[in-house]
Each structure stands twice: as structure tokens, then as C-alpha cells.
Amino acid sequence: HLAKYYEKQGNNNLACEYYRKIYPSSFLPWWLVAYLTDCGTFLISTEGFQKEGADCLRKVVNYGGYNLYRKNALLSLCLSSEDDDKIFAIRYLLKSGYLSEAWFILYNNVQSEFLTYVGPSNAIEKWRIFEDAGKGFVSQVKQNKQIEYVSLLYEYALRCSISSAKYRLANTIFDLMNDDFPVNFDPGEYLYWAGQKAEKDKNEEHVILYYNLLLDRFPEHKKVPDTLFLLGFWFYNKGEWEKAQKHFENLEKNYPQSSYYPRAMYLLSSIFEKKGEKSKAQAYCQKAIQGNLGDYYVHCSAEKLMKGFHVSDEKIKIVSLKHLPVSALVKTNLLTIDENKIKQQIGTDTELRWLFYFSQLGTEEKEWIAYYICNQIQTGKRDKKDLILLSHAGPSQVVWDYIYSIYSQEFASIREEYKNQIFLPLPYYKSVVEWAKKMAIDPYLMWAIMKQESSYRTSVISTSTARGLLQLIPSTAEWIVKKDSRLKEIDPLLWKYPEYNIALGTAYFRYLLERFNGNIVYAIAGYNAGPGRVDEWKKKMKDNDLETFIESIPFTETRNYVKKVLGNYAGYHSIYKGF
Structure with a gap:
């Protein structure tokens, strides 16, 4: 606040002095990201403090958590007088999909050099950069002195050609990549991204092309474990078990720390089950449950071991998904706390x-x-x-x-x-247990939802204006207050207060449970995507199998959301059983 005060007063020296004191001494917590963004933006535009400003902004950009400030930090970083900072920012903008911003900055930084390659500015067609320039552009880029900036244009052209589904053009770009081409960017990231886009387009030829290019050309790349799983999963869904098995076993052998490991082991177990090799299927289930509690596939594997291979739950010590109540409103012995x-x-x-x-x-x-x-x-x-x-x-x-x-x-x-x-902690204990008891809901389930919605943060506001611990949209909060008489003393405007937000979210989830006859899976999906969409998805279902329903949810976000909440829920029961 002092820094802001002196900034408004026009006293840059004192403003800089206080902004510099914001810089974290050890690690960067999520709530400090906003302050650091303002700090970096001011310092980078103030003579004599640009390096410190750039350091602040890079810290914001590299922060790995939920980050609403990354784009602003990147744009501010482009104001740096250092080429390295600008190139870092432009490259990150490209990687993050901010193509228009990257295009504008690139065009202004290398306008004269770029015009040499593609002609007058009024003839530039943004989505046809590489097509217009062709191989001549590549050969000229090799001889250019400002090679970093023009290489970024090349990178931009690659991204645009994939975005506009001009795969033939993208293939030409990849074919031109060789050791003497001076492109200082990460092509593995783009091959991975191109493979994911081809998956969305259901273009099998290009899924296999891009993922295999990444595995063959960049075997040490950080995206190799993810690529192995995704390519294996593509073949698994196609029923090509041998190819799927090959990729999953590669992941097992070389990347046991991958977040995809439990899921790959679970799918390998399913493959060997289909082949009739039960001992191998059981062995892979045992490997899958070595993952973290709260992982959906860890708890799926626990269920398979108990049900399919008759392993006692005392040996496994993990609550399976099928042991969670999913067919009726929960009546549980609520936790007590001393x-x-x-x-x-x-x-x-x-x-x-x-x-x-x-x-x-x-x-x-x-x-x-x-x-x-x-x-x-x-x-x-x-x-x-x-x-x-x-x-x-x-x-x-x-x-x-x-x-x-x-x-x-x-x-x-x-x-x-x-x-x-x-x-998987138990924050806001009193409020969660009190309102779970009033609404006849297992409190562990509300904590499981809270972790996925807000990571237990009270002041979070999403891009869709959902707010607080349980991320209710204001209109939904107002509606549930009018509908449920138990909320008559709850003010939806006080959403930052844990007790109020928990009351609103728990009441809304109770409404969803009643609407779906106590089915927790449908209620969780409805909490994320809306109950109307869940009704539509249920109508298209041929049977009532919940696992089939989860895997057939058309929205990737909702499908993953349901799995994560169920995983969290089973994780809570595994950790605090008999608490």
C-alpha cells in the first residue's frame, strides 16, 4: 500500500523502495503473485530498476499454481530493454496460446527484417506467414543477424499452421528442422500440442505422426512420459491392445514417477484381463495402488483387487470407489473433534x-x-x-x-x-461438519469438492465469476438461498466468509443429490457442468453403469473433475477412516 501511495504521488524513488520490499525472501505463495505482478510492472518501467522488475515478472510467470496474472506479467516483460527478457516473454505467449499478442510484439520488433521476407505490411496475411514465404524464408532466416526474433516468427508460423489445421504445412515445417537451422525454441512442446489438437479433431493419422515424431526425435524431452501414455491410451481406445501395451510398459520401465503411472498400470491390468492372464493383471493392479491416495485410478485398482482378485481390504488399506455410497443420500457417523x-x-x-x-x-x-x-x-x-x-x-x-x-x-x-x-486436510472443520450434518451429506465429500474447486482458498474468483471455497456463481447462490429455508440467515454477498460459502455450496449439492435420487456421481458432474447437461448425458446412456457414464462424459473438464473429486473422496476415507 505504501508503494501504491508513493506511485500515485509521483515519488518513484520511494515507490521503488517499497516495491522492492515485496520481493519474497524464500518461496512464492499464491496470494503474493498479484502483488509481485504490480511490483514488476512498475520497476521494469522505471529507469535503474528494470533488472529487478524483470526478475519479479519472471517469478510470476514461472509460478506453477493457479495463475491469473501470467499474461499481464508476460506483456509487461516485453517492455524490458533486454532482448533475452522480450524473447522469453514472446516465447511464453506463443506457448500459452496468446497468438495475437505475440504477433503484435513480434511484428513491431522485427518489422524491417520481416518485411524483407514477406513483402509490404498491407500484404501480410497472419495465418499464411510461412506459406507465403516458403522455403526461401527459411534460407534467408539462416543468414539473418537478429536470428532470435526471426526464429520466433518461424515458431509463430508453426503454431498458426497447426491452429488453422494446415497439417501439410506444419509437416513441411517439421521436415525442415535440422541441426543447422537456428531455431532456439522447444519443438517438442509443439509436437505434443499438435498431437493433442489432432486428438480433439479425431485425426488418427496426425495423432500418431506428431506423437511419434516427439518420441523419435526428442527421446529425452520432459513430455515423453505424457506422450507415451496418451499414445498408448489412443491405441487402447481403438482396441489395439499390443500397441497400447508397448507404450504403457515403456512408461512403467522408464517413468515410474509420472502422474500417469497409476492409470497406465490400471489399463495394463485391464489388457491382461482381456487376454486371460490373471496373474499379470493382478500384479499390475498392485503396482497401480502404489500411487498417491486421492488418485482416481489408485482407488479403481483397489476395487479391482478386492472384487476381481478377492484381496482383502485389510491388506490393501485403501478405500475403493465402489465402497463409497453412490446410490442414496449418505447417512454417516459424522466426525467429532476435541x-x-x-x-x-x-x-x-x-x-x-x-x-x-x-x-x-x-x-x-x-x-x-x-x-x-x-x-x-x-x-x-x-x-x-x-x-x-x-x-x-x-x-x-x-x-x-x-x-x-x-x-x-x-x-x-x-x-x-x-x-x-x-x-488432503480438514480445513474449516466446524462449518463443514455442521452444514454437512444439516444437509445429511458426508463431510468428506464436501472437502473433496472444496479441494478441487478452490484448493481450500477463500478469496478465489474464477473467470466465470464463481466464488469462494466451493466456487458458487452469484446467481446460483441467490437462487439456493431462496429455495432452501435453512439458509434464510445466510447472505450470499458474504461469500468470502467460510461459514457462508460452505453453507451455500453444501445446500446446493444437497439439491443436486435430491434431483439425482442420491446418486453422488451425477451430483458431482452437475456441480461442475450444470444439472441440465447431466440429464442430457443420462438420456444417451445405454445402461446405468457409473464407470461407463464417467468415461463417456463429453466435456473433458467435467470428466476429469468427476474423477478427481471421487479420487479425493476415496482418499479422505482412506486417510481418516476411524478418525
Whole structure:
């Protein structure tokens, strides 16, 4: 606020001084991203502070979490006086799909050189850059002095040709790639992206072409594990089991840490089941359940082991999806909590006492305190076990940012020792249990939805204006308040407050459960895509098998959403069973 004040006063020196103090000392928590964007934008446009401004903006761009500020940071980074910063920003704009912005910046940076290749500016057709220039453009680019910028034009041409479905043109571009062509960008990313686009277009020839190009030409690329799975899954859906098996086994052998590993093992188990090789099918199920609790396919594999191979649940110790109630409104023994025990654990710890206090209010102060405590853990002033208390208090995203930061020296041990409660915590406990009890819903299910909707963050607003912990659109919140008499004292305008948002979201989910006769899968899908769409999808179903329904959901976002919420739900039951 001080920096903003001095900026408005025109006192750039003092504004810069306070902006520089915003720069994070260790790791970057999600809520600091907005401040850092303003900080970088101001510093990069102020003489003498451009390098610090560029560093701030790069931190924002590279932040891995939910990031609404990346595009603004990239555009501000293009104001840098350093070519490296501009090229980094333009390349990221291209990779992120902001083609128009990238085109505008490129055109202005290399206008004179570019006009040499493609003629007068009034003759430029954005979507035909490479087609107009042809191979002559490539040969001239090789001799150009400002090779980085013109290489970016080449990259832009590649992206445009794929976007406009001119695959023949894209193939020509890939064929021209060789060791002496000075393109300093990541072609593997574009081959991966082109393969995904071909999948959406259901163009089998190009799916196989682009994915195989990536695997053959760039065997060390970071997208190889994902590509192996996607290509294997493409063949699996086509019923070409041998080809699918080959790619899944490659993933198993070389990339056991891949996020796709449990799913690949689950599908390998299905392939060997179809072949009648039960012992191999069981072995791959056992490998699949080694993944993280909360992974949909880990819990699917647990179900297969119990049902298909008669392995007892005591040996597996993982709750399967089929053991979750999906056919009726849930009547469960609700959790109880000993508040005195928690107070005793917190004791006279000032930071933790204030943290829990602010968590109940849903205010941003809890994020600042969590950030401070994580810094204390990093310097050895606190025990790592406090990370569990932090997660249960609400600011889980700050804890995750800390764990995943390059500064966290004990990353592996933290994940192994405490990962279950840290990644699937019980924040806003009183409100969740109270409203779950009123609505006759399993509280674990509401936490499972909350994790997927907001990562337990109170102040999140999505691009569709959905708000708060359970991400309700304002019109939906107003509608459910009028419909449910139990919400008569709830003000939907106070969505930032955990108790109010939880009340609204839980009541709306109860409505969906009643609409779908207690079916949790349909209700979860309706929470994401709307109940009307779920009604349409149900009509097209030939049978009532829920797994078939999930896999046949036409919206990729909703299909993945349902799987993640069910995975979270089963994960909660696995961790806190008998809590």
C-alpha cells in the first residue's frame, strides 16, 4: 500500500523502495503473485530498476499454481530493454496460446527484417506467414543477424499452421528442422500440442505422426512420459491392445514417477484381463495402488483387487470407489473433534492461535501468517509437523507452495512423512461438519469438492465469476438461498466468509443429490457442468453403469473433475477412516 501511495504521488524513488520490499525472501505463495505482478510492472518501467522488475515478472510467470496474472506479467516483460527478457516473454505467449499478442510484439520488433521476407505490411496475411514465404524464408532466416526474433516468427508460423489445421504445412515445417537451422525454441512442446489438437479433431493419422515424431526425435524431452501414455491410451481406445501395451510398459520401465503411472498400470491390468492372464493383471493392479491416495485410478485398482482378485481390504488399506455410497443420500457417523486437544496442541503459540482465528473469518491475514511460519520451518525454528496444522487451518496452498519450492531442503521427507494430511486436510472443520450434518451429506465429500474447486482458498474468483471455497456463481447462490429455508440467515454477498460459502455450496449439492435420487456421481458432474447437461448425458446412456457414464462424459473438464473429486473422496476415507 505504501508503494501504491508513493506511485500515485509521483515519488518513484520511494515507490521503488517499497516495491522492492515485496520481493519474497524464500518461496512464492499464491496470494503474493498479484502483488509481485504490480511490483514488476512498475520497476521494469522505471529507469535503474528494470533488472529487478524483470526478475519479479519472471517469478510470476514461472509460478506453477493457479495463475491469473501470467499474461499481464508476460506483456509487461516485453517492455524490458533486454532482448533475452522480450524473447522469453514472446516465447511464453506463443506457448500459452496468446497468438495475437505475440504477433503484435513480434511484428513491431522485427518489422524491417520481416518485411524483407514477406513483402509490404498491407500484404501480410497472419495465418499464411510461412506459406507465403516458403522455403526461401527459411534460407534467408539462416543468414539473418537478429536470428532470435526471426526464429520466433518461424515458431509463430508453426503454431498458426497447426491452429488453422494446415497439417501439410506444419509437416513441411517439421521436415525442415535440422541441426543447422537456428531455431532456439522447444519443438517438442509443439509436437505434443499438435498431437493433442489432432486428438480433439479425431485425426488418427496426425495423432500418431506428431506423437511419434516427439518420441523419435526428442527421446529425452520432459513430455515423453505424457506422450507415451496418451499414445498408448489412443491405441487402447481403438482396441489395439499390443500397441497400447508397448507404450504403457515403456512408461512403467522408464517413468515410474509420472502422474500417469497409476492409470497406465490400471489399463495394463485391464489388457491382461482381456487376454486371460490373471496373474499379470493382478500384479499390475498392485503396482497401480502404489500411487498417491486421492488418485482416481489408485482407488479403481483397489476395487479391482478386492472384487476381481478377492484381496482383502485389510491388506490393501485403501478405500475403493465402489465402497463409497453412490446410490442414496449418505447417512454417516459424522466426525467429532476435541477442541481442547487442539488448543492444548497449539498451546501459547501466538502465530498458530492467530492463524486459526483468522481462518474462521476467511481473511487473507491467515496466508501471511502461514507464509511466516513456513519461513520459520525452513530456518529450523519450528518443527515440520506444524505443516499439518497449517493445512488443517486453511492455507493449504501456501504449504504446497513451500513444499514444492526449490528452496525446501527437505522436500522428499516432508512428502513421505506428512503428505496424506497435508494434501488432503480438514480445513474449516466446524462449518463443514455442521452444514454437512444439516444437509445429511458426508463431510468428506464436501472437502473433496472444496479441494478441487478452490484448493481450500477463500478469496478465489474464477473467470466465470464463481466464488469462494466451493466456487458458487452469484446467481446460483441467490437462487439456493431462496429455495432452501435453512439458509434464510445466510447472505450470499458474504461469500468470502467460510461459514457462508460452505453453507451455500453444501445446500446446493444437497439439491443436486435430491434431483439425482442420491446418486453422488451425477451430483458431482452437475456441480461442475450444470444439472441440465447431466440429464442430457443420462438420456444417451445405454445402461446405468457409473464407470461407463464417467468415461463417456463429453466435456473433458467435467470428466476429469468427476474423477478427481471421487479420487479425493476415496482418499479422505482412506486417510481418516476411524478418525
